[in-house]
Amino acid sequence: MVVAANRVERTEARGTIDTILAVTERDMARVNELILSMAGSRVELIPEIANHLISSGGKRLRPMLTIASALAHGYGEGDAQVKLAASVEFMHTATLLHDDVVDESDLRRGKSTARTIWGNQASVLVGDYLLGQAFKMMVDVGSLTALSILSDASAIIAEGEVWQLAAAKRMTTSEADYLAVVDAKTAALFAAAAEVGPVIAGKGEAERAAMRSYGRSLGISFQLIDDVLDYGGIAADLGKNTGDDFREGKITLPVILAYQAGDEEEKAFWRAAMEEGENGDEALARARSLIERHATLEATIERARDYGAQAFEAASSLPASPARDALLDVVEFCISRIR
Template sequence: MSVANSVSEISPRPSIEGIVEITRADMDRVNALILSMAGSNVELIPQIAEHLISSGGKRLRPMLTLASARAFDYSGEGHVKLAASVEFLHTATLLHDDVVDESALRRGRTTARMIWGNQASVLVGDYLLGQAFKMMVEVGSMRALAILSNASAVIAEGEVWQLSAAKKMSTEESDYMAVIEAKTAALFAAAAEVGPVIAEAGEPAIAAMRRYGMALGLAFQLVDDVLDYGGSADALGKNVGDDFREGKITLPVILAHRHADAAEQQFWREAMEGGSNDDEALARAMELMARHGALDETKHRARAFGAQALEALDALADTPVRSALADVVDFCIDRIN
């Protein structure tokens, strides 16, 4: 077999190009609306909002809203405002997260808090939340408003829960999964659910898209957990090892600690609870994770949630939109392959 033939038989890596193309026209409208709604006579508000909005995120969550509405033949205008609302909820969460986590880098760029300070970042995040709710109300769907407002409350609850669990090696796996379901997966679920809601697609379709979004969000977060101990800053959107340095108890840490001997358990307590988390300690943590298969087990869990997300799509007709939504799952999981 020639080299050319061999290369041609290599399957292309999963991509989100399908959902990007399907939602391109609507995303242009969403982006214009985002810039408009992020405007203010208070100069600092558009400065900070633009800093984060233009930082290179894929805008996956609003694309889920647009695609899920299109999957059920929605023909109105409300999906654009709901998609912009979803992105504002996400952006506000990032601004607040970076303050809580004392992060210096977000998507490869200096965080807003490092440039303008914590107070301005929190307050601009609050402003974006207010604008998000304004757009939700304008859509006129009480159910969509209920779904997204509930997601906003659940996300905040997850943040508080994560803060209370930070640097505590007593955190159980069930607690951690509840945190990421609230903190990350809830918005994915809501973003996917509101599409069929405004399309009046029926309860089975609405439930299926919620299951899809929830499973995708859980897989997405577990993949990020793995990448923090073996990825790159470009892939992760922050410095590799940041979770470790911040004392975040993620699933790989919980699994490695579960199988640790007494000396290794002492290491984890000193690193995560005691702040002994320099580069040498990070290397030791990664060695222990490899020894006990913690990253491989986390990958396995992520793939299982990915399979659940794909299974949920069985409720959809076999269309290019469904294929694009499936590609999003494959793209997410492929980051750890």
């Protein structure tokens, strides 16, 4: 297996976010400054809401990918990587603001969502503002290729969200359908975040394709592990209550696999829970026991590992450097969130 083979070559720590934190530390300080400055506005409500999310303890994985990918391709001077990383984080933040409105979520990372504090209206509009600011930063970098990658991602993410909205409550959603939604909603931004690295370093299509593949596979792996954590993690670890996806009627891979493996009576239970909203505590307990019976968390983790191996392989072609090791370690880190 490729992952195992590559592992042997390395002596760095595995399954840790520390490598990428160390490699990107200097640039991330600049990214954080830029984020604070671009979230500013004479309209006070904007920084208030933006900072609520920005300072809420997210890992800033996506902008770190941009920085590490740029470094791994030899781009270290200038500020293009800083501006693009901040753009990526703003695109992500705007998506979260709109997502919470669409999902009617009350909690994110253990904190009240912006919409419960300031309302849906402000969340929609501040999301729009951050998206506009993201594009301003990208334009400032002056790379039409980077702009093209990120604007494509922006449309793909929204398209994925609409698709999920239309298909979300149907238990007939297939594994392939679900993976296509994850590909659009989550993996597209990971892929774009990583792909702009070689672009600003002046590299060609081969390097771009490798980073696109790396980011995409990592994003899918990351989301699948999130899905697992929602049924099995510990609330304090994730800053998220477990069972949230179930209670919000979000059909994720562990549920799809349990439905497909279930008998008629179990299928009827899932339809009632996800399509009709019979998703109280008792139903959640039943859901957990069915997921356990059919071992679908394990099956989901297995798929996450497969995508992780693809991500690992894609980044393994990079010349050896601390930044390459950081990109490799992040793959293991995402999966090792499962204990």
